[in-house]
Amino acid sequence: MYFRSINYLYLLTALLPFKTLAEVNLNEIDHFAVTPNKCIALRKGRPCYAIVSVNWKKLNIGNYCLRNSKSKQIMQCWTAQNAGIYQYEFNSEKNQSFELVNTKTGHVSGKAGIKVHWVYTNKQKKRRWRLF
Template sequence: MTKLCLSLGLLISVSSMNLQASQTPIELTVSPEQCVALHKGQTCYQNVLFKWQTPDVGRYCLTESKSHQKIICWDGQAMKQYQYDFEGISTTLYSLIRLDSEEPLAEIKVVVTWVYKAPKQSQSGWRLF
């Protein structure tokens, strides 16, 4: 009886491992990952390419995480990439979600950096001596 239970338990765990191996892993990437503005606080403009891999079944969306704004939605593996015109003054987090759950399946950031810190006040102007 014990051998039967162990064999049955082993069979169930092997079956679940095969099921997990056959499922498509969910992946999300962006290129480039960084947007560089000249001065701190300036809006950064960059064309970025999001690429993903999703299972065959389901409706998915790429969203901007903070505002939950849907950028694009698709069914299964109908789409695998999207060219996006990024505009931002700070690092922005994007999520890949399944439409029926709104729970993030994968997340990625577009990091905003700058060449110079915020410009100081102009040195020109009136001075008191």
């Protein structure tokens, strides 16, 4: 009885790394990321400035476009590519998200974004007039 449970334990530890290795390989095939994914402004409501890099990689070669998720404005397109890099100067006080779209099918292949955080909130102090 004791030997049987040890055999199952050895079998489980032997098969566990293969499953995680397969999951890592699947994630490496399709890749879509925005770096940095956070931008920190000094105060709430002020714009945040950063140089943002959008990296993507696909298994199949195709025609892809990078667009803003909210406004649907196309930022960059690639023809007959399976990977690409796009850099731009981020200047916004709100979060932005991006989509990678296959132009032939119209299918959204990936979504990523950048979040704006701040260090200080705006605190309005009531100031009263004083004569003395």
